[in-house]
Amino acid sequence: MAKAVQSHVKSLNWGHLVQLQDKKVKYMNLKGAFVDEHTVRGKSKKGETTILTAENIVLATGGRPKYPLDVPGAELGISSDDIFWLKDSPGKTLVIGASYVALECAGFLTGVGLNTSVMVRSIPLRGFDQQMAHLVTDYMASYGTRIFWKCKPIKIEKLDSGKLQVIWKNLESDIEERESFDTVMWAVGRAPETDSLCLDKAGVQINHKTGKVIVGANEETTASHIYAIGDIAEGRPELTPTAIKAGKLLAHRLFGKSTELMDYDNVATTVFTPLEYGCVGLTEEEAIGRHGEDSVEVYHAYYKPLEFAVAERDATQCYIKMVCLREGDQRILGLHFIGPNAGEVIQGFALGIKCNATYSQLASTVGIHPTCAEDVNKLNITKRSGQDATVTGC
Template sequence: MAPATHYQYLVIGGGSGGVSSARRAASYGAKTLLIEGKYLGGTCVNVGCVPKKVMWNAGDMASKLQIAAKGYNFDLSSSMPIKFDWASFKVKRDAYVARLRQIYANNLEKEKVDYVEGWAELVDKHTVRVKLNAGGEAVYTADRILIATGGAPIMPTNIPGAELGVTSDGFFEIATYPKAIAVVGAGYIGVEISGLLNALGVESHLIIRGDTVLRKFDDMIQQEVTNAYVKHGVKVHKGSNVQKIEKAANGRLTVHYGNDKESTAIEVDHLIWALGRHPLSKDMNLTEVGIELDSRGKVVTDEYQNTSVPNIFSVGDMSEKVELTPVAVAAGRKLSDRLFNNKPKSKLSYENIPSVVFSHPEAGTIGLTEKQAREKFDKVKVYQSKFINMFYAPCEQEDKDYTVYKLIVEGDNERVVGLHLFGDASSEILQGFGVAVKMGATKADFDSCVAIHPTAAEEIVTLR
């Protein structure tokens, strides 16, 4: 049966934020339509968090196998050669992603959300025209409209041969085991991809403009991740920009990089641009219906996800200052709570949002950096511990990684305003401590929790 023409809620974008908001609205009885032109699940499920973490797990396993052989005296050569089969693993990874997409579709059906595959544009503040993937057009009207179309990777246009490289989306299309890859960018994506490639035995080059990676993070995390990557063999090219890329007859790429004074070239199988993302706000007639965009093309919203048009809202990478999947999910759900469940004050708090970089080892953060805390508060104290995780006890020194924990407190009662972790399992550890920071815990609250021994996380409740 064809979907109805008019809806109470029309959601443009089938990523995490859009799907979450649509399902929550439908659960309250709102007649809801979801429109997506590419694939359900958006960036996170298809070319982001999910397949990245699967690849990271493979890299982490490769590292652990090396430690098992050398440090823990497992004879891994006695039964069969241990090698990584990139091509067959890609098939497994892609099949897992496909299953997740189907789960998204099943959940929409379960919640009675109508779903249309196509590309939408606004006609007016209540009307949307859709160019259907199956051909033709359809027009829908709605009382309320949510824009959650997300973003796309940035591809440079001013570098000769830039088109020979691929974005992070293209990384997941690489079908055969590469020998060497260059990654450009010092943020989450560049760090994560270069790290997992290196762990899987690929010659990994990371080209960055500054001296450290993750420059928006606390100085400790910047320095520790950078040092660890250099130590483990990632070829970090600091203070450099890509100048041009050339393709040889054998298909390999020559990447010229450097600065104003010098230039160097490396030969790789692929080059991956990891330069951030831009919002997918073009070709939707947003400004034509009165929606305000900022200088980057993002939809301007207030704390309640309202745009400049009263019945149109936005969540996710299209509008958020914090471009994280759980932020989009939480914002989308709270918006539907407000619009359809009589909770007029429902909104997402953007304070103390935990975040993790799946580097090797991992890094996690919540709250303020030390620099931000000192700029904001008069009385700041920092507690820090640097140690070797017990996991590395039987290992040779060159195979050991440091774990570093940094706790930032302010005021006489030492309220925790920042927690920064570097080391194995930081993602799992941070989730629990994030609750404490969100609740306004003090250093005394941390100290009052009896340590679990022997663990790395016990250091966080025994800092002096």
């Protein structure tokens, strides 16, 4: 399986190189750093130097997984970048972190039959709707993933057996605990690749707390001819399709006659955990924060996918939530969906929300039976009513 994944990644890289060549783009495998605001020095693996000058420069170096600096033995762990490049099965694995990367990897490892645990310091899926996030972790726990809540790693030691002993503190009880694992995987966030770029020589400012490049609406940095897109740009979603779209629009503005800017509002995304979580727009917490609790209406439903019903699987965590303005036609502010194929479901609804769809418009749409998506069209119970939100036959 690992070989198949590696082959797929290599084929993608090769495909990109071929497309660049076809478009007459010169690809140079060099590590770059600024000399001045229009000059970049590139260094090859052999140490050979190439000097490049340009009228416009685009920074798109992305990010890499973080390793905690305050945990002795942290270097004994691996990151999500390493998981499919291991020569042997990771065996009993502890995933430290609760980001989508952490939960996706833990769900996958559990799914292939490995003893997998997740250590969560504070909350799961920070930045996502927290009711939905906890439904995701509830399903993972029922699926077989152990979750250590409110725990912080203190130290990792390599035992004579070759196993890794993890020592952590339970932040609620203040008790120190320990357990041995075959593999420890860090998933505590990603750091932007900006440290080695010598950005100060080009007049490009960064947020020193995050290391990310400060950009305007047109992706322009504090140096007017230098742009930043993707994960290194401050305040942008760390999503590949978002970066690709922003890059295309930037190219059209630089070399075409376009003035269209990237719209970062209502970007849909999905967390590919064993039970997928797709969302677009505001979380319930964000909507209440912006508009006030009295101005927000939340429609919700617990539903049972047909494939769960036939196989008699537990559907306790299959849940839909639509966050709307309470007044008028009730414009939809956010849609959150947990269930099979959530990514496929949320993509279509993202267009409607982008077009300022309202609850009344959605309610007038006929669903496709017997899909999970049709349960979005049938939403009619509000949280405010206190009624049972379990979907019935009618």
